[in-house]
Each structure stands twice: as C-alpha cells, then as structure tokens.
Amino acid sequence: xxxxxxxxxxxxxxxxxxxxxxxxxxxxxxxxxxxxxxxxxxxxxxxxxxxxxxxxxxxxxxxxxxxxxxxxxxxxxxxxxxxxxxxxxxxxxxxxxxxxxxxxxxxxxxxxxxxxxxxxxxxxxxxxxxxxxxxxxxxxxxxxxxxxxxxxxxxxxxxxxxxxxxxxxxxxxxxxxxxxxxxxxxxxxxxxxxxxxxxxxxxxxxxxxxxxxxxxxxxxxxxxxxxxxxxxxxxxxxxxxxxxxxxxxxxxxxxxxxxxxxxxxxxxxxxxxxxxxxxxxxxxxxxxxxxxxxxxxxxxxxxxxxxxxxxxxxxxxxxxxxxxxxxxxxxxxxxxxxxxxxxxxxxxxxxxxxxxxxxxxxxxxxxxxxxxxxxxxxxxxxxxxxxxxxxxxxxxxxxxxxxxxxxxxxxxxxxx
Numbered sequence: 001x002x003x004x005x006x007x008x009x010x011x012x013x014x015x016x017x018x019x020x021x022x023x024x025x026x027x028x029x030x031x032x033x034x035x036x037x038x039x040x041x042x043x044x045x046x047x048x049x050x051x052x053x054x055x056x057x058x059x060x061x062x063x064x065x066x067x068x069x070x071x072x073x074x075x076x077x078x079x080x081x082x083x084x085x086x087x088x089x090x091x092x093x094x095x096x097x098x099x100x101x102x103x104x105x106x107x108x109x110x111x112x113x114x115x116x117x118x119x120x121x122x123x124x125x126x127x128x129x130x131x132x133x134x135x136x137x138x139x140x141x142x143x144x145x146x147x148x149x150x151x152x153x154x155x156x157x158x159x160x161x162x163x164x165x166x167x168x169x170x171x172x173x174x175x176x177x178x179x180x181x182x183x184x185x186x187x188x189x190x191x192x193x194x195x196x197x198x199x200x201x202x203x204x205x206x207x208x209x210x211x212x213x214x215x216x217x218x219x220x221x222x223x224x225x226x227x228x229x230x231x232x233x234x235x236x237x238x239x240x241x242x243x244x245x246x247x248x249x250x251x252x253x254x255x256x257x258x259x260x261x262x263x264x265x266x267x268x269x270x271x272x273x274x275x276x277x278x279x280x281x282x283x284x285x286x287x288x289x290x291x292x293x294x295x296x297x298x299x300x301x302x303x304x305x306x307x308x309x310x311x312x313x314x315x316x317x318x319x320x321x322x323x324x325x326x327x328x329x330x331x332x333x334x335x336x337x338x339x340x341x342x343x344x345x346x347x348x349x350x351x352x353x354x355x356x357x358x359x360x361x362x363x364x365x366x367x368x369x370x371x372x373x374x375x376x377x378x379x380x381x382x383x384x385x386x387x388x389x390x391x392x393x394x395x396x397x398x399x400x401x402x403x404x405x406x407x408x409x410x411x412x413x414x415x416x
Contacts, residue, residue, distance in 0.1 A: 055081045068094045070133060072147050086276040110202035116211040116252035116278075118158045126155050130211060130252070133277070136261070138287065145261050161212040168219060175361070179219040180207035181354035183375045196347065197273040198253060206354045209272070214250040217283055218355060221246065221291075225359045232365070238302065240359035242294045244352040249289025252278045262288040270343050272351065317369060319381045320408040325415040333412040340401055341385040350376045383408060 055075045075081050085092040089102035100108075109115045112129055119129035132150035139146065168179045182205045185196070203209050210218065225239040248265040253272060255264040256279040263279035266272065281289040318324055320335075338345055353376055357366045368374040370381055380391060385401040394400060 070149060072134065072149060084276075089274075106200050110200075112202060113208050114198065114201050114203040114252065114274075116209065117162070118155060118211075120155075120159050120162075124156065124159055138285065158212055161216045164216050165212055165219070168216075177358055178207075179223070179358075180210075180215045181205055181358070182207055183350075183354055185350075196271075196344075201274055206351045209251045209253055209266075209351075210247075211252055211280070214252075214280065218243065218247055218250055219358075222355060222358045226361070232360075236359060238298055240356055241298055242291070243355050243359055245294035245297065246283060246289070246291065247352065247355045249281060249294075250283065252280075254278050254280070254289070260288075265289060266351075267348075270348060272348065317378070319370075320383065321404065321411050323411050323415055327414055328416065330415045333416050335408070335412070337405065337408075338382075338384045340398065344384065344386060346377045346379045346382050346384075353377050 055073060073080075085094060086105075089105055091100045091105045092098070093100065112119070115130060117129050118131075119127050121127045132154055134147050135150055135154060137146040137148060165180070171179070173179070184205055185199050185203070198209060207215060222243050225236060225243055228236045228239055248267055249263060251266045253266045253275050255268065255275055256262075256277065257264050263281040281287055283289070283291050286292060316324070353366070360366060368376075368378045368380075370378055374380075379389065382396075383401060383404040384396060385398050386396050389396045391400075
C-alpha cells in the first residue's frame with residue numbers, strides 16, 4: 001500500500017512539516033513470498049484471514065526536519081486505530097494537524113501529476129511522491145496475509161521501472177503511438193454527475209493514473225500482444241481483452257478491500273475518482289488482478305460460447321437515429337441507453353480504449369467514423385445529458401437528451 005495507505009492498501013499521504021507537498025500512499029502485493037505495496041495515507045485496520053486484526057499507526061517527529069514514522073500493530077479495540085487524514089479532499093497535516101483546503105491539496109498533487117509515482121534524488125533516495133505504507137505478504141500453502149513495513153529495496157524497483165520506461169519511450173513504433181497512453185483527457189468542466197474527478201489532481205492522460213511499475217507492465221504486455229498472429233488475429237483480439245483486464249487492476253485508483261484483503265479494480269463503480277490510498281497487486285501472483293486470473297476469465301467465456309454453438313452475428317457502429325437497416329427488417333430492437341447524466345459511458349470507456357488501440361495493427365477498426373481527429377471513443381453523436389459537451393454549438397442538456405432519445409426510438413420503430 002502507498003501513501004496517497006496502510007497495511008490494507010496504498011495511499012497518497014499528506015505529511016511533512018512545514019506543510020510538505022501532499023503525497024499518496026500505496027500497498028503492493030508481490031510473489032513468493034507474494035507481497036503487495038500499500039501506498040500512503042494514515043492509519044487503518046484490516047481483518048486477517050487467520051482472525052487477527054492488524055492496523056497501522058503513525059508517530060510524528062517535530063525536529064528541524066519533521067518526519068512521520070509508521071508502525072504495524074495488532075489493536076485490541078477500535079479506538080486504538082487512528083482516524084484518517086483526508087476527507088472531502090481536505091487533508092490534515094500529520095505533524096501539526098493543520099487542515100489543508102481542497103484547492104491546496106489539488107494544487108500540490110497537480111504538480112506531481114496525481115502523485116502516483118515516487119520521486120527520487122540523484123542518489124536514488126525517495127524525496128517525495130507516493131509513499132509505501134506496507135507490503136502485504138502471501139506465503140504459499142499458509143493461510144492469511146502478513147504485513148511488513150517497506151524497505152529501501154521496495155523503492156528501488158520503482159526507480160528501475162522509471163528508467164525502463166524512459167528507454168522504451170524512445171523506441172519508434174510503426175503506428176506512431178506512445179507505449180503508454182498519452183491521449184489528453186478533455187474535460188472542459190466537471191459536470192454535476194461527472195464520473196471524472198482525478199484529472200483535477202494533475203492526471204492529464206489515462207496513462208498517468210498508473211505508477212511507473214504499472215505502466216511498464218501494461219506497455220510490455222501490450223507490445224507482446226500486438227505481435228501475436230497476423231492481420232486481425234483472433235488470438236490478438238482475445239489477448240487485447242486481457243490487457244484491459246490488467247489495466248483495470250493496475251492503476252493508482254485501485255482500493256484495498258479490507259475484509260477480503262485484496263486490491264479492488266479501479267472500476268468497482270462506474271466512475272474514475274481520486275482515492276487517497278491505493279493497492280498495487282502482483283500481476284504474476286495467484287491473486288486478484290493478476291495475469292492468470294484475467295486469462296482464466298477470458299478462456300471461460302470462450303469455452304461457454306463454444307458450447308452454446310450460437311450463430312455468428314454482425315456488429316456495426318452506427319448512429320442510433322440513422323440506422324442502415326431497411327423498414328420492417330428486424331424482429332427485435334433492444335437498447336440499454338444512458339440515463340440522462342447518470343453514467344458517461346463513452347468517457348469511461350476511453351480508459352480501456354486507449355490501451356486497446358495499442359494492441360492492434362489496423363487502427364481503422366478503432367477509428368471514430370464521425371470525427372477522424374478524435375483519438376478516443378466517438379462522442380459527437382452520443383445521446384447523453386452532459387452540459388460540458390456541445391454538438392453544432394448546442395449543449396447536450398436535458399432537452400437535447402430527450403429529443404434525441406425520441407428520434408432514436410422512432411428509428412427503432414421504423415426497422416421493426
């Protein structure tokens with residue numbers, strides 16, 4: 001776990017004196033013994049599979065160079081566990097207890113592009129950024145999790161990942177895409193029910209929601225998937241889904257499930273919001289969010305579909321109010337549309353799309369048919385209520401949504 005977290009997961013932490021830059025915490029899970037990093041926050045407790053509750057507490061040292069130390073312990077009562085330090089994007093300094101307003105917290109993390117990465121000096125020592133709170137260890141054949149405090153070696157691997165990413169960035173790709181998604185997140189403003197909040201903390205692209213190790217993992221696997229098969233290889237198509245499943249579990253927006261003691265994927269709900277503590281799982285361990293688990297789900301679906309012996313269908317991306325089907329040509333017309341401003345489907349799918357397009361050679365298959373300059377999913381003709389978006393100078397407000405839905409249902413009636 002890391003600080004933006006405690007033994008249960010990673011966090012971004014705000015702790016220095018005088019008011020040091022906000023940092024995030026994280027928890028990490030690795031293998032044999034398998035360990036998970038927990039990135040920073042403050043104290044929290046977690047229930048062990050062997051019945052022992054563990055927690056993390058902090059002590060602050062008020063010297064010329066104030067600092068915060070963490071300790072793992074087994075609380076006997078809930079009151080022994082310290083409360084968190086971040087609420088409503090406001091953060092309490094761990095040294096002086098002064099509360100930083102949300103705009104200052106955002107400004108500090110904005111400078112660190114979200115604070116998911118560790119910052120090092122020339123000697124390789126951590127000087128800022130995400131702070132590891134704990135490493136969760138799984139011992140094969142034994143029940144329960146074990147927690148330990150991070151060591152210098154745990155930080156060194158982040159430095160190694162940063163250097164590897166820098167080397168990969170200079171490699172030329174035939175499609176001109178960067179190894180890690182750098183397509184900008186375009187959010188003119190935060191709408192009332194917008195699922196986006198993390199970009200307010202400096203994440204300007206979907207690649208920036210992951211730390212260096214996670215980006216190196218995803219870009220490396222994406223490269224290998226891209227080289228599988230020829231043309232529109234079905235093997236590559238299936239493996240590209242694996243990349244997206246790994247991507248969901250490989251960001252600094254993954255929470256730690258305190259009861260099950262495992263990382264939660266970023267899309268545990270239909271939103272991409274900032275979290276103050278995040279967990280990083282080991283992708284090659286037999287744990288939640290790993291490579292084996294992602295592949296197993298894909299193989300299971302293939303097996304079930306094969307046994308079902310269903311006819312092959314045709315899929316075409318078209319405007320719902322302008323169907324290519326002839327009158328009275330369909331037996332069934334069904335829809336699961338957005339509900340006003342409840343879920344921004346296209347915006348949320350951009351996260352997966354950005355990685356998906358890097359696994360395919362033929363980018364025409366993934367091009368927006370209505371806007372050739374759009375590097376992400378089509379949005380111009382999306383029927384949704386989002387006042388931050390416009391079409392032909394008209395805002396996509398409630399009236400727009402209802403008018404377009406009426407036209408879409410009329411088109412559905414035409415083809416039935």
